[in-house]
Amino acid sequence: MTGRPAMDLLAVEGLAKSYGGVGAVRGVSFALAPGEVLALIGPNGAGKSTCFNMLNGQIRPDAGRIRLAGTDVTGMAPRRMAGLGVARSFQIAATFGSMTVRENVQAACLVHAGGMARPFGRADRRFRPEAERWLDHVGLLAQADRPAAELAYGDVKRLELAMALSGAPRLLLMDEPTAGMAPKERHGLMRATVDHARRNGIGLMFTEHDMDIVFTHADRVLVLSRGRLIAAGRPEAVREDPDVRATYLGGGLTFAAAPGRTEAVS
Amino acid sequence: MDFVFAQFLTGLAGAASLFLVASGLSIIFGVTRVVNFAHGAFAMLGAYVAYTLTARFSGPFGFWGGILGASVLVALFGAVIEMALLRRLYRAPELFQLLATFGLTLVFEDLVVLVWGPDDLLGPRAPGLAGAVELFGQAVPSYDLLLIALGPIAFGLLWLLFHRTRFGVLVRAATQDREMVAALGVDGRWLFTAVFTLGVFMAAFGGAVQLPRDAVNHTIDLRLIVDVFVVVVIGGLGSVGGAFVASVLVSELDAFGILVLPGVSLVLVFVVMALVLVVRPFGLFGRAEAPSRAVPEPGRKPPAPLSAPARLAVAALVAATATVPLWAGDYLVTVGSEILIVAIFAASLQFIMSAGAMVSFGHAAYFGLGAYGAALAVKLLGLPMLPALACGMLLALAGAALFGWFCVRLSGVYFAMLTLAFAQIAWSVAFGWTGVTGGDNGLLGLWPDGWAASPRAFFWLCLAAAAASVALIRALVFSPFGLGLRAVRDSALRAEALGLGRAPVQWAAFALAGTVAGLAGGLFVFLKGSVFPDSLGIGTSVDGLVMVLLGGIGTVSGGVVGAVVYKALSVWLISQTDHSKLALGLVILALVLLFPAGLGGLASRLAPRRRRAAAPAVHPAVGVGGAP
Ligand SMILES: Nc1ncnc2c1ncn2[C@@H]1O[C@H](COP(=O)(O)OP(=O)(O)O)[C@@H](O)[C@H]1O
Ligand SMILES: [Mg+2]
DSSP: OOSOOSSOSEEEEEEEEEETTEEEEEEEEEEEOTTOEEEEEOSTTSSHHHHHHHHTTSSOOSEEEEEETTEEOTTOOHHHHHHTTEEEEOSSOOOOTTSBHHHHHHHHHHHHHTOTTOOSSOGGGSSHHHHHHHHHHHTOGGGTTSBGGGSOHHHHHHHHHHHHHHTOOSEEEEESTTTTSOHHHHHHHHHHHHHHHHHHTOEEEEEOSOHHHHHHHOSEEEEEETTEEEEEEOHHHHHHOHHHHHHHHHTTOOSSSOOOOSOOOO | OHHHHHHHHHHHHHHHHHHHHHHHHHHHHHHHOOOOTTHHHHHHHHHHHHHHHHHHSOHHHHHHHHHHHHHHHHHHHHHHHHHHTGGGGTTSOHHHHHHHHHHHHHHHHHHHHHHHOSSOBOOOOOTTOSSEEEETTEEEEHHHHHHHHHHHHHHHHHHHHHHHSHHHHHHHHHHHOHHHHHHHTOOHHHHHHHHHHHHHHHHHHHHHHTTTTSOBOTTHHHHHHHHHHHHHHHHOTTOHHHHHHHHHHHHHHHHHHHHHSTTOHHHHHHHHHHHHHHHSTTOSSOOOOOOOOOSOOTTOOOOOOOOHHHHHHHHHHHHHHHTHHHHSOHHHHHHHHHHHHHHHHHHHHHIIIIITOOOOSOTHHHHHHHHHHHHHHHHHHOOOHHHHHHHHHHHHHHHHHHHHHHHTTSOHHHHHHHHHHHHHHHHHHHHHOHHHHOGGGOEEOOOOOGGGOSHHHHHHHHHHHHHHHHHHHHHHHHSHHHHHHHHHHHOHHHHHHHTOOHHHHHHHHHHHHHHHHHHHHHHHHHHHTEEOGGGGSHHHHHHHHHHHHHHOTTSSSHHHHHHHHHHHHHHHHHHHOSOHHHHHHHHHHHHHHHOTTHHHHHHHHHSOOHHHHHSOOOOOOSOSOSOO
16 A cells, blocks of 8 residues: 555545635645545534535535545545446435335436436336345345335434445545444444455545444544544554544543544344 | 617516515414415505505505505414414424415405405506606616516515524524424414514515505405415425515516516426426425425324225225216216216326325326317217317326426425426417417316216216226235335335335326326216316316315325215305405315324224334434434
């Protein structure tokens, strides 16, 4: 992970966004190579989600450039970004609640294949094996027929991941992907996702509060504090960084155990 | 030039009443999130009660006392309604409050006829203000000058109320953030009642002060509510300042529109409204609304195509219906045809409402365009029935594509109001363009071709059209396109992130639904042999809404059941009583209170719900926006 390839998958320069004069993200720059796993960490309100929202076009940056495989995609709409291979999950998971779990992934496959405009034929018969393969991949196959609205929150996160992966993305952004899961499940899901990303050359970027997950799975770590990057580098280096330690101690989180957060649904 | 100035003053004077009524609606919506459809009816009631009071007590004191007294009486009545009815509905989906207040409107319309009679009533002149003042060589009624002053004064008083009193501060806080008020320990129920009462007072006062200028009758409520919707949509729901600016704008457009586009001056207002909404989707001074709860209640099974036995049952039902003309008389068969036609209309509306969460308050526009398209194809082109029906559908498609392009940019209440506004444009064109549409007299003598002329043949034609339409719509719902429509409804955020844009999908669905509604409209022409502007009217739109809600918004084709029940009921009521609106209004109120999930929802409520209890069902509100 030392020598960077000639062309980055994602190159971000001077990204900035403020709300009512308050800088949520202030001049963030970094790059991501295909197959690389990058963790974006920082206390609550540091600007991680805002960063992600700019990366997939959800919100328009006030300043800065985003390049995807050399193409300037700054300010491009999310649906065009998706067409260029950017997939994401949301901090507050967003799925299609009235559909079955399987239909959620089928919908994602249909969009990816450009078949969503067809006004005839039964949608529930399209991409069924593909959908089930992705559900199996994230461990949701047993719940394929349930309405997505009934899933436990950790499973909703899994469903989002299956939907994102089914579009064969080049860049995958995951905002708190393991929220709501038990600690043991978290590692399993991250291991499978990271392996999949490395095998397929997907650039993977995630935010996470569970430091154990971060230091186990990330190739590199970016640390955000009040909208600024205060450290970036290999996990071991970042862990020892005094600024980072100060930020985290100030934010009430430590690197010791991996308490995770408590949105978990029992 | 002087004439222009006088016209300008007329516009300003008209703005006062509009502002009073609109600010009331806006205040009520800001706090309770209820779009009070009965607001125009409350204004009408204010005018009627003021008519009685000012007739009884004369002199300046009698006049102004009568106007204020009427406003207070109607406001108290509003308080009673709020406590007895609306309080039970705050937790229901926003549609049900609209439906309930529409039911109230129907009840009021018949009640005022019972009490005051059906004729126009002309109020007294304001004592001391009956004359006119000479301004720049033009005679300007003194009462107009008073109204011109009244608008800003009322605005100032409202501003003081909201910024200088504890009640006002609470109202503003509740408009911003309702949880915050709950945290402050204010009894929200009384705040809601107080706000509703204040809003109704404004409405009644606005209706009453118009008394010396305009005659009052039992139909002004609909005209008023449409004008007021336009004002609050342009100004921004919940913003009193916005209502003020917009009422002046709308009233001036009205005043000058008559000079520019006589006959269809109303169109100008709606065009301006559409433009404002395209540039500022939440009105000039409005704020973005949180998306409404689009996801159906938890525990509802995801919709699925009919199973083979269910298909057989439906086929048997259609076959049984086809036997109706064999044993029923002509009257019943004709009523049956009408029911089938409205079932097509309801099914088309349900398609965008249920699968698309697009609650249209102006679906009649496409029914009416289909009707006029078919009628004009016969009258102008001399086409036979079937090609004429196709022409009607094409016109409806064109209208739905044009209007829908603007509408799908909005959602929730704003979407509803914009669809209503477009329907009113279509209505005012049909009403005003007498040379082509016959205006109020309609177009007559439009009968089916020989092969379909008998009631039974026409019934079969309608049955075939209805079965085909419903089957087509169901197939669409379960096709990839329908899945996409449900996807953007459930979570536009997720859909966009996957690469599926919301607006194009909804636009296509809207245009399709309009086309099917156009088929219903065309058939309706040949059933009745005529077409009138009513077919595009707000009444037709609301009929459709009631049928869908009755059938169950969470179902795929419950609207068909709703149409059968509602149409049969209203045909029966009309045959039984002169006060069918009153009865229908009461039935709507009862249904809303008893079955908030519709008749279709009733079925699923009776079904066992074991899974729902077992499931953790923790699914944070979807589609709340990217950044938490
Ligand atoms: N839509 C918004 N409006 C106003 N402020 C926002 C909005 N979104 C985020 N913020 C602010 O920006 C900052 C960064 O938020 P966010 O990106 O969600 O942080 P994180 O994901 O790191 O917890 C926070 O202070 C938050 O309050
Ligand atoms: Mg976040």
